[in-house]
Amino acid sequence: MRVTVIRAWPGRFDQVEVELQAGATVADARAAAYSPDDPECVGVAVFGERAGPDTPLRDGDRVELLRALQTDPKDARRRRARDGGQR
Incomplete structure (x- = not known):
């Protein structure tokens, strides 16, 4: 089976397609695409839904x-409202 593994940063992203055995998990895909102990990765999702390594x-x-989020979304909204909607 083929899955796509994506890492994203502000303004750019990296996408890798990997071929895995049937019954593979999120941990298998992550290990096949990137270093499984990437310190920037704090979680994993499948199509936007939170997933664990055994999914x-x-x-x-x-x-x-x-x-990890760089800014609390609530604080960012408050700041934009205070500044008249400017980003």
């Missing part, structure tokens, strides 16, 4: 390696 994958899944 089974299906052909065509998109595994997203998640980074």
Whole structure:
């Protein structure tokens, strides 16, 4: 089966397609695409839904390696509202 593994940063992303055995998990995909102990990765999602390392994958899944938030979304909204909607 083939899955896509994606890492993203502000303004850019990296995408790798990997071929895995049937019954593969998120941990298998992460190890096949990138270093499994990447310190920037704080979580994983499959098509935007939080997933654990033992989550089974299906052909065509998109595994997203998640980074820590740089800004609290609520604080960012408050700041934009205070500044008149300017980013």
